[in-house]
Amino acid sequence: MTELSKSGAAVGEPTVASPAPSAFLEVRDLKVHFPTDDGLVKSVDGLTFQLEKGKTLGIVGESGSGKSVTSLGIMGLHTAGQYGKRKARISGEIWLDGTELLSADPDHVRKLRGRQMAMIFQDPLSALHPYYTIGQQIVEAYRIHHDVDKKTAKRRAVEMLDRVGIPQPDKRVDNYPHEFSGGMRQRAMIAMSLVNNPELLIADEPTTALDVTVQAQILDLIRDLQKEFGSAVIIITHDLGVVAELADDLLVMYGGRCVERGPAEKVFYEPRHPYTWGLLGSMPRLDRDQQERLIPVKGSPPSLINVPSGCAFNPRCPYADVPKDNVTRTVRPELTEVGSKHWAACHMSQEQRERIWTEEIAPKL
Amino acid sequence: MSDKAKDEAVAIPAQSDGTTLTKDPAAGDVLLKVTGLQKHFPIKKGLLQRQVGAVHAVDGLDFEVRAGETLGVVGESGCGKSTMGRLITRLLEPTGGKIEFEGTDITHLGVGGMRPLRRDVQMIFQDPYSSLNPRHTIGTIIGAPFKLQGVEPEGGIKKEVQRLLSVVGLNPEHYNRYPHEFSGGQRQRIGIARALALNPKLVVADEPVSALDVSIQAQVVNLLDDLQQELGLTYVIIAHDLSVVRHVSDRIAVMYLGKIVELADRDLLYKTPMHPYTKALMSAVPIPDPARKSAKSERILLKGDVPSPISPPSGCRFHTRCWKATEICKTKEPPLLELRPGQQVACHHPENFEDQAPQDTVLLSDAKEAAELVSEEALAESAATSAALAAEVEAASGAGDAESGDAESRDAEAGDAEAGDAEADGSAESESAKEEAAASESAESESAESESAESEPAESEPAASEPVASEPAASESTESEPPAKEK
Numbered sequence: 001m002t003e004l005s006k007s008g009a010a011v012g013e014p015t016v017a018s019p020a021p022s023a024f025l026e027v028r029d030l031k032v033h034f035p036t037d038d039g040l041v042k043s044v045d046g047l048t049f050q051l052e053k054g055k056t057l058g059i060v061g062e063s064g065s066g067k068s069v070t071s072l073g074i075m076g077l078h079t080a081g082q083y084g085k086r087k088a089r090i091s092g093e094i095w096l097d098g099t100e101l102l103s104a105d106p107d108h109v110r111k112l113r114g115r116q117m118a119m120i121f122q123d124p125l126s127a128l129h130p131y132y133t134i135g136q137q138i139v140e141a142y143r144i145h146h147d148v149d150k151k152t153a154k155r156r157a158v159e160m161l162d163r164v165g166i167p168q169p170d171k172r173v174d175n176y177p178h179e180f181s182g183g184m185r186q187r188a189m190i191a192m193s194l195v196n197n198p199e200l201l202i203a204d205e206p207t208t209a210l211d212v213t214v215q216a217q218i219l220d221l222i223r224d225l226q227k228e229f230g231s232a233v234i235i236i237t238h239d240l241g242v243v244a245e246l247a248d249d250l251l252v253m254y255g256g257r258c259v260e261r262g263p264a265e266k267v268f269y270e271p272r273h274p275y276t277w278g279l280l281g282s283m284p285r286l287d288r289d290q291q292e293r294l295i296p297v298k299g300s301p302p303s304l305i306n307v308p309s310g311c312a313f314n315p316r317c318p319y320a321d322v323p324k325d326n327v328t329r330t331v332r333p334e335l336t337e338v339g340s341k342h343w344a345a346c347h348m349s350q351e352q353r354e355r356i357w358t359e360e361i362a363p364k365l
Numbered sequence: 366m367s368d369k370a371k372d373e374a375v376a377i378p379a380q381s382d383g384t385t386l387t388k389d390p391a392a393g394d395v396l397l398k399v400t401g402l403q404k405h406f407p408i409k410k411g412l413l414q415r416q417v418g419a420v421h422a423v424d425g426l427d428f429e430v431r432a433g434e435t436l437g438v439v440g441e442s443g444c445g446k447s448t449m450g451r452l453i454t455r456l457l458e459p460t461g462g463k464i465e466f467e468g469t470d471i472t473h474l475g476v477g478g479m480r481p482l483r484r485d486v487q488m489i490f491q492d493p494y495s496s497l498n499p500r501h502t503i504g505t506i507i508g509a510p511f512k513l514q515g516v517e518p519e520g521g522i523k524k525e526v527q528r529l530l531s532v533v534g535l536n537p538e539h540y541n542r543y544p545h546e547f548s549g550g551q552r553q554r555i556g557i558a559r560a561l562a563l564n565p566k567l568v569v570a571d572e573p574v575s576a577l578d579v580s581i582q583a584q585v586v587n588l589l590d591d592l593q594q595e596l597g598l599t600y601v602i603i604a605h606d607l608s609v610v611r612h613v614s615d616r617i618a619v620m621y622l623g624k625i626v627e628l629a630d631r632d633l634l635y636k637t638p639m640h641p642y643t644k645a646l647m648s649a650v651p652i653p654d655p656a657r658k659s660a661k662s663e664r665i666l667l668k669g670d671v672p673s674p675i676s677p678p679s680g681c682r683f684h685t686r687c688w689k690a691t692e693i694c695k696t697k698e699p700p701l702l703e704l705r706p707g708q709q710v711a712c713h714h715p716e717n718f719e720d721q722a723p724q725d726t727v728l729l730s731d732a733k734e735a736a737e738l739v740s741e742e743a744l745a746e747s748a749a750t751s752a753a754l755a756a757e758v759e760a761a762s763g764a765g766d767a768e769s770g771d772a773e774s775r776d777a778e779a780g781d782a783e784a785g786d787a788e789a790d791g792s793a794e795s796e797s798a799k800e801e802a803a804a805s806e807s808a809e810s811e812s813a814e815s816e817s818a819e820s821e822p823a824e825s826e827p828a829a830s831e832p833v834a835s836e837p838a839a840s841e842s843t844e845s846e847p848p849a850k851e852k
Contacts, residue, residue: 062578167669181670183670212646212649213667214441215649216664217666219651220666239579241650241653245657268654279579279580281583284611286611286635286647287657290611290612294583296581297580
């Protein structure tokens, strides 16, 4: 904690040391704020979730909802001060396997990063260094955490490339990133992030830059590797199809906050937040008969500097006037349990939402 | 200055007689006809910039766009779909082939020659950030087509621009704002307003929603839909998202490495895709339904990547990744044939249809590798559908032979029996084989009963003919009137 207060990175009350959680990864009330000339950007504003080993959490939301900032926050990549003198202000707790990361010694976090937790980035071309061969980059990632000679590390690199399905790995290991196609680069990225057998893998839009056929290959690969290594996976995407394929649990983000969280089946079949309804209604679906019309969410995503007061979704919510006393515009709704392990943040009563979902929304999907 | 005056001289008479704006083609007429369209980008090397090769971006396309319809074009990146869009709007000069717009050959028209046509053919671009000039207000941006064409709309340009803004769902008071003041979805609406300014006949939209968030995507898709209904627009929508394309299109062209591999009515394409590539592409789309998580096996995985368009594979371009490829696929390029009314396919061994090259059965080694990636269920299903099709063909020939009304019921029974035999054959396959065969059997006997002998069911016409004679059959059905467009 001293580290944070010295650097001024903590926001609000310094958290009282709470007992280590039982879950493998637990994030408690995470806030990531960026001071800018226009005001404080509250990219993530109070996020809480748990993740067990061998499970997959999907985080969905529109651009600017704070998905990627969350993942960088967990990896501890925000405090580096990349925004000039002004650092990101982070508060909350991130517990990984019994260690609290935000208050931990940065050197210790550095040891964990890449070894215990690893990340797959969205754009493999900008995440891979153009100046080094694929092999050199994987070898570097391996040797930082393992005291082995170059030969052993290279053998390991070839083995990993083979594991992620790159043909002729012993030859391709000496290629540069530009000699790989988009799908192969993403495979190489995955090989690099898995080279140290991390227990937590964060995939930030891992397939957004790829074609559907390649996307299918990569998703299968992530699934198989997870089964093999038993890691916990966080998959961040805007594509509900992708999370439906992979995720056990789902977290829907809007305006830097979680609006709904629960088991994937619950969130897909019994969603209890109007924004989740909006997402489901906006998608044309191949597995259903042709819809007459899509049901879009009106308006556009909120500015994170001036988040609407009350419920952040209220200007776009078709049911903003259902709860009485204008409460949606004045009071911020908290997550409440709406089913077993299923939470949603909405002012409407449980019965109202159930009725609207079953009578108005579900039949149109 | 003189150039501008000349342009106006070209444009104004056309405007004053008013023919271009009032003469609307009847729905169903061919608006745009493309034959053998090619675009090769040269690769130059060395001091003398000698041409050492070419990227075969678009390599022989034949298709038509009918007035009032939406043609969707899908394919992976690098398949040439965007190049195709730029060719038909003549932003690029074709290397070969012919483009006809309303019967006029526009293949090699110059900039000046194209200008009067620019009014009728407009484009919506993919990236709403780079396609709007940041130094112009949106009033200037949307008003530019009027100035360029020398058109003075009723009530002045400003009033017309404000009307267009409200048509696309923006506030007309935002006339004097700059593009950076708008969000991505709103910018895309500005791009749409600009494309609609001159009341075009054909709008080519290149990935109109792929840069937008899901909730905004739906808004824009609905807007395009509404505008088409109100203004009777014809769209060519290029996209990589198969679910969006299905939602907006009447007919869909699937492209692979510069060629159309399948061109079909929407429902036919999605229900019974014939080209293996179409099938693989569709099975790769993630379905937003967690219950299907375990059903990974339904998916057809393609091995490797799309080959380079610099030296595309011989014969069928898909043979290097296809699980059904045989020797003929490597040597002979399959022509794009109308195998079923409303469904054109370029494949020697189509799915959901009888084999076009049944004599060729030895799989290529590539295909054997590829087949390992295709799940057993998918193969069984494909075998089942061919069993069902065999039944369909036999039943159809049974019904087709019927001479008089008396013989009809007897023949229908015979058809039933034959289909039953086929079903028995297929029962060795799987549970789904039975269902497929049974479904086709009942459908076939129904059609045999309802149709009289002299008016053959159109559905079975090409199927009834011999496999060898599929070419004449196909041309026959192209001559017959196009199938009724669903609206």
